[in-house]
Amino acid sequence: MKRLSVRFDQCRNEGRAALVAFVTGGDPTPADTGAILDALVEGGADVIELGMPFTDPMADGPSIQEANLRSLGAGTTTADLFSIATAFRERHPAVPLVLMGYANPMVRRGADWFAGQCSDAGVDGIICVDIPNEEDQDLGPALREAGIAVVRLATPTTDEARLPAVLEGASGFLYYVSVAGITGKQQAAMDSIEDAVARLKAHTELPVAVGFGVRTPEQAAAIARVADGVVVGSAIVELVGEHGKDAAGPVRDYVASLAAAIGSARKDVS
């Protein structure tokens, strides 16, 4: 968990937003994920979100749905995910790693088991799409006990009255889902993102990372001017879908283009 705050602090000191990069674990096979994660880091990603595949990814659009099915089709297990995480941590001791996914695979063997595995594998935080604060008891206490960040999501439908409930028990960073919809579709209007980030930051000290529908370096740069982090997922997952076992190179180049745009974003306007 400390790696998350260290990295967000470091980015702030460098006058830039953090690049948060998502990829589905085990896609195209568990053996290929390590090289793709390395490519994210080499391209300049600051925080890695490793997606846990699930049979029923109901908040995801077609790109990530297909990645989930490819991964499960290749036989990816929860044990494989933790092996991938453990190996990543050995290669990259300082890069924050967050697991993202759905509740059922996380709670299947009990929250304490899951939190213990996260801790052993050097995972820094968890994003669980379908456990809101109202059901925090299923996972939150075990994660906090193990020192794992509970990253919460806020959306355009999260109003002022509800925001404190979302933030209660939240840690690591706050993930602002800029579009009311599924992953990989359209991007929200920039002015609405700017307003939303300002509103969120009035309620929390946590870094605010913005995602959903971010594809081009220009879009990433625009968000980087107003937010602490930019999350890119579906576009990377699509590259993995297109290039399969040979995805590391294209992924590295694409992430590098995002990182460059984010790195100079605030300098362009000043």
Place this chain on the structure above:
Amino acid sequence: MTETPLLNSYRNQPDARGHFGDFGGRYVAETLMPLILELEKEYRAAQADPAFAAEFDDLLANYVGRPSPLYFAERLTEQVRRDAPKGKGAQIWFKRDELNHTGAHKINNCIGQILLAIRMGKTRIIAETGAGQHGVATATVAARFGLPCVVYMGAKDVARQQPNLFRMKLLGAEVVPVTSGANTLKDAMNEALRDWVANVHDTFYIIGTAAGPHPYPELVRDFQSVIGKEARAQMLARIDRLPDLLVAAIGGGSNAIGLFHPFLDDPEVKMLGVEAAGEGLDKKHAASLAGGDPGILHGNKTYLLQDEDGQIAEAHSISAGLDYPGIGPEHAWLKESGRVDYTNVTDTEALDAFQLLCRTEGIIPALEPSHAIAAVTERAKTMDKDAIILANLCGRGDKDIFTVAEALGVEM
């Protein structure tokens, strides 16, 4: 609604957070949380509004055709007694919800939910459907109230439920075949949730069974409880006593909870829910209580068919309406509390019961209640002649004749 709540009641679930014991809850993406909180608020207001109940009751009486009859199945009873030990063979009664408008119990819930949608000012309706009965019922109420309607249906179900597909289209609904995952009901529900999350501002999701995030399991149960309330009053009026055993088929479990709930605090009334055992519990099936474990899917915690990593298994039943790897959370709680017994019936047993009811009573049942009928005939043989079984005949079989013909090797 004016009854004093009993301390030791089985009828005071869920709690304020939507939990039935360890089950139920609100496991949804944040985008949907504000919406389901608003839905709960609006439902509480509707419950307190006599005008809402009056409109609901009026539509059930004059549009749906309620109350549905209570029927003593005399020839089926005689048939069962022929194979039963001496003195055994309970009387078999049916609650005739297959006589409702649209041919199943699903319409009861749809009437309630579309009235809520209108209260909330929503202008677009979506639904998921398995067998197509809920899709038809939703398309029906959407047409009745003049709202556009999109129904998500697994591609596999589209292929095996062509008559209902055409019905929905006649009623003006857009039917979207879902080709993700296993192409059945759970995938249709995923797709409906994806639509909802992208259209929360104007769209109301009419969930077809007593499952999903709170308050859906509660409100679907309440709307379907008209089945049990009527049946209870009809039994008392006809024979001045309550039945000894209630039986209903369970996919998500809305017809069963609708029948059971008004009787839960009558300790002399036993209850039996019947899951679909498909090809057998050791093969492909849809019996999540018998063959599943607690887990989280589609907004609620309940029993699920899943592997050791929590990946959801594909269910199988000859009945598209029971072909779902989960079950409503109140049933999960009623199982754990021991108040309701649950059993399961295979495809083959359901097909036999289907044909038996056709021949003995002149009623073509849907494949869903055929599962209940199979369990009824087994239980009746073990019960005394003066005992009474009441089963819910929750749908009629017109939609299933092609499936049955294929299973029996008949060319049509």
